[in-house]
Amino acid sequence: MGMRKVAIVGAGITKFVRRAQETGKELSWQASKMALESCDLTLDDIDMVTLGTAPDAFDGVHMKGEYLADGAGGIGKPYMRHFVGGGTGVFSPIHGWFHVASGMADICLVVAEEKMSTCHPHPAGAFLTIFDHTTEQPLMPTLIWIFALEMNRYMQTYGISKADIAQVSVKNKRNAMDHPSAQVAEKITVEDVLNSETLCWPVNRLDISPASDGAAAIVLASERVARRLTDKPVWIDGIGHSIDTAYWATRDLAYPRYVETAARMAYDMAGIKEPDKEIHIAEPYDPFDYKELHHMEGLMLCPRGKAAQLTADGVTARDGNMPICPSGGALGVGNPIAATGLMKIIEIFLQLRGEAGKRQVPGDPRCGLAQAGVDLMQMGTVVVMRS
């Protein structure tokens, strides 16, 4: 399509923690500095900077993009913040891709940051204002409602049980034990999930990812520059993003069409015709355990309603045929919203380079995918990567 090839050449990340001593600016600096060091660059080499971060209400800082610019290395450079809700972290590399693919930049630093702990008593309160102010907010909804409502509809439509879904939480929290950034990695059982506090049936506490602080960063380069910088560039071969209406209660809650639309765009661009065979490894967004299954189906990695069975059969385990969330995902590593999406991109980057350490999936994966999204069950962002 007349665009330049774009590669990821470096990555950085902080630990994900419930409450960080560092400010958002300091976390951004830590991740950015590590990303630059990982590919032997300095800020002088960076042409443009993009930054992803979710609602200003978490931080109580309006113009959060500008506030974080210092930590993201944006001073004196073309710099812009992007925000597409829960999809932000996987939109981050897409935003950077625009800059490099278009020829406007040869090297772009992409940073994603979230500090949710600032909002008291709990960042969940900040989500009240994502609901329609006139037709929904007077009912005082919490974010968990919309997930609980969707999960119930998903279970009913395909005859899936809470225990089927809980396996995802068990798998991801266990995978996260090998991730150095992990916040809530642990060995748990399906019973532990089912016996954890019921928050909004059918959602229990261990079905949900935690609130987190953290940051992540990557360096994107054009083909010519990437080949000079590294022997192991990981190419961004497909990008897709798509939004559905905010009238969320008017659509099929059992199937995430917002993900399918974004995935089709990314697959077309990457020349992928049979995603279930051509994608070797995937990091779909898993803020709730059922969401990993839901998103696998929207990504067309399996037929509708079948993702739970694949999980039960071990297909999605780290050593299975289609490893899903080998990082540990939002459920295990933690969920600093924008940084989570970029953490998933970094995991695929490392896996395709064979540098994921104890988390490395067997079989020399060559093609991977990361996806984020949601908001009012409407935003999808997808990136397809190849080594």
Add this chain to the structure above:
Amino acid sequence: MKLEDFELGGTHLKSSDFKQGKVLTTEWEPNLKYAWDNGVAIGRYLAELKAGRIIARICHKCDRIMLPPRMFCELCFRPTDEWMYVKDTGVINTFSIAKVNWDASRRGPKEPPLLPAVIEIDGASEGMGIMHMLGEVNPKDLKIGMKVKAVWKKPEDRTGSITDILYFKPVTAKRKTKTKAAPKAGGKR
């Protein structure tokens, strides 16, 4: 590169760090107030709710009878064509039994759970649901697909709000069960 070869940033704070005064914080409690204009479509929707009716808007191009009503069709991207009253009955598309308030605080042991639901309203296009609450039902008896009907506030108590409908209750209970009125949603902001 391997993540394991780097010393990762991010210092985890514990509640004891605050109790022991090891870290300092600066606090601000905003006192912001907003007055959201209801607009043309939702303005009429609310006025009709005050009168005890639910009104939808039709797009003749895609033939959808839309709830909540809107003055333009987001799919056809053209003006919608006319108003149409729909029923105050519907079907439960999905529901939850919520023990958590909007700010993540827990409902007290004596407070009944909140019962949010998506309700597909009879007379609107298939799948056109709204979020509302359920009441006068034992949560254990709730099922997707149940027929429900709006329970309205008394006319003199209505203010032109989505809460002029108190909740939806099942219309054909299979057996008599001990029922409780729906708890008031939310709590104070």
